[in-house]
Amino acid sequence: MASEVPTRAYRRLSVEQRRRQLLAASLELFAHRAPEEISLDDVAETAGVSRPLVYRYFPGGKQQLYEAALRSAADELEQCFAEPPEGPFTERLTRALDRYLTFVDEHDTGFSALLQGGSVVETSRTNAIVDGVRRAAAGHILLHLGAAQPGARLRMTVRTWISSVEAASLIWLDEGKVPARDELRDWLVEQFVVCLVVTAGRDEQTAEVIREALALEDAEGAVGGLLRRVLPVVGDAGHLL
């Protein structure tokens, strides 16, 4: 059996393939341990290569490797929110959040370390990478809402909801992944819908956006389900009208 398994150090890889292999090994390590607990030896061992080889590709050492791995993770996260512009908005958002929460689930410790800061390898460059993911996500969402020129109130609504998603992800990891991932996903979709509705009460652009989005929803979808669940809760609030 042993002779069938190629020794990984002897595999011939192109420069780009080798780089990807080292980044994949790093991401795997950063996913489950805090950056300060990981050495270049660990990366070399995980990738099945020598330590000098890791240094040849990342002469800046751990900081450079960490930033490259983060950049690669950021690219993956940004892709979560890319989605064809078809069907009800909540279905698109559900698919995007499903991909995002799968990423969070698979990279738990590294994801927390990255977003909670205080890491020894945190710099203004790594912060800029994380901010880039937030901006990309906001851009995707605004496009899906059909808002090519979003005003201050609509932008603030989208950006604060993205912060809620990050916070909810961290709390979720911190609380042992309770509630289940699908419930968290659906709850976040519902939160976004009502946050938009609240803003719509004060902003005509958001009101237009929500009217068009609701017209595409159907009774069996996320908004229909939400309405049926919350109407009994607020049913006694007739005195407020």
Add this chain to the structure above:
Amino acid sequence: MASEVPTRAYRRLSVEQRRRQLLAASLELFAHRAPEEISLDDVAETAGVSRPLVYRYFPGGKQQLYEAALRSAADELEQCFAEPPEGPFTERLTRALDRYLTFVDEHDTGFSALLQGGSVVETSRTNAIVDGVRRAAAGHILLHLGAAQPGARLRMTVRTWISSVEAASLIWLDEGKVPARDELRDWLVEQFVVCLVVTAGRDEQTAEVIREALALEDAEGAVGGLLRRVLPVVGDAGHLL
């Protein structure tokens, strides 16, 4: 005239008074400049004392002074959410947010630098202080909601909303304080109400909390106004029921 103005360096202050004076001078500086742009000379000059005096009170230098100033700011922020447990919940929350946003408004640059991280004086200790404020705010809010033993879903709702408030504050400062502070405050109160309502659709404890809170609201209050503004927006969504 000059003889009537006492030279500040000669004022006799107790140790505690002097400490407070130095912290107040530091907070004033940290409020409008990033920590890395402030020297102990600036603090000495603002307080009207000698540099050695600043070092006598804060032998750990700028890092110690920064942490003490941050601790003092954190105490002030935590106090924002202390409120007598009387009257409709949204009125209490409005008063708390009013104090909080006044603080944000008055400490703009320092507030951004603190929360956005990446500062050279950021450490796990300063992160812990900021987290303490978040926890204190969540504790106050859960008490006002009458939830002595909040479950995972209610806690997550409160904590994610607190993140939204932070994010909205930073965006607000970044966008030149648009919309007006009062509108931002009322919008954040409304966001919290609907976030609770969404959770109530999936969690019986939150449903109880929201029913009791709504019973104390009146038509002229925050929830009544919200309902009247958003019903016309969602009025065409009858196909979802």
